[in-house]
Amino acid sequence: MLMYQSKHFETFSTLHTVNQNFPSHLHRCFELIFVVDGEMEVVINKRCLHLKTGQFLLILPYEIHSIITESQSQAKICIFSPDCVPTFRIMIENSYLENPIFDLSSETKTLISRTLFKDNPHLLEQKAGLYLLLSELLEQTTLIKVEKKDSELIPSILSYIQEHFTEAISLKSIASTLGYSYNYLSKYFNKNIGTSFVDFLNGIRxxxxxxxxxxxxxxxxEIAYLCGYENTRSFNRNFVKIKLCAPKKYREKDSDVKALDRVIESTLTFQ
Known part of the structure; x- marks a missing residue:
């Protein structure tokens, strides 16, 4: 099940992960990964990339990606809003990075450790560190242009779903709103999102x-109706299918498990 992060992050969100594995997901923010120790595989839009100790990788907004650790890994992850680096956001419009893996000079690494991954950093320091990092990234890779139509369609679809998922929406209604034929949008959605519209919508709900x-x-x-379901039977069936337990059991989970779920929801789904 592909997950969509529909919440707009605060300016920065940082995580320290150990043996990270995470399924396919996408969001509107940049995601910077720094491997502190070990190795991991990151799959971006079906490209498998191997990250080693000391390497950085940048995932662009709306790129479908997953993380796999086969042996062991420790990594720092910084997720930041496109609004934080507007100049770079404009530069990468309708493009992707030929090689998103890069290294940093020792001076920049020192600065990054002080600005991006410390507690309560200063916003201007973070932005300065990011721009320096992005400058060194662009010296090591090439921006590849993609067709504008395709690059804008996924964000349009996902934004529409986010705004209307609590209503009785369908792919036909989205196609009509966006000015596409249903058949084209259905094939496009399955190819680019990797799952059916119905399964994706149920995941969001x-x-x-x-x-x-x-x-x-x-x-x-009440929750069933607030999530867009017309009856509790359909809600319960889809909840068990996705979460492998009934809604009541989920609510009764111990605090540690629910805390983990809240972290996942806040970073990769929505509020």
Whole structure:
């Protein structure tokens, strides 16, 4: 199941991971990965990239990616909004990086460790560090242009779903709104998102249900309707299919498990 991060991150979000494995997902933010120790595989839009100790990798907004650790890895991840680096955002419009893996000079590494990965960093320091890092990245790779139509369609579809997933929406209604034929959009969605529209929509709705179950006292029937389902039977069936437990059991999970789910929801799904 492909996950879509529909929440717009705060300016920065940083994580320290150990033996990270994460399934296919995408979001509107940049994602910077630095391998502190070990090795990991990162798959970006079906390209498999091997990261070793000391290497950096940059994932661009709306690129479908997953992370696999076969042996062991320690990594630092910085997720930052495109609004934080507007000049670079304009430079990479309708493009992808020929090689998103790069190295940094020792001076820049020192600066990055002080600005991006420290507690309570100063916003201007973070932006300065990012621009220096991005400058060194562009010296080591090439921007490859892609067809504008395709590069803009996925964000348009995902934004529409995010705004209307609690309503009775369908791929036909989205096709009509965006001015595409249903057959074209259906094939495009399956090819580029890697799953059917129905499965994707259910994933968005159930993740929202998890947020409501963990953070509100609303009853399950009310949550089902708030998530866009017309009846609790359909809601319960899809919840069990995706989360492998009933909504009631999910709400009763121990605090540690629910805390982990909240981290995932806040970083890779939505609020």
């Amino acid at each position: 159930i993740n929202y249900a998890c947020y409501l179950l963990s953070n509100t006292e609303k009853n399950i029937t």
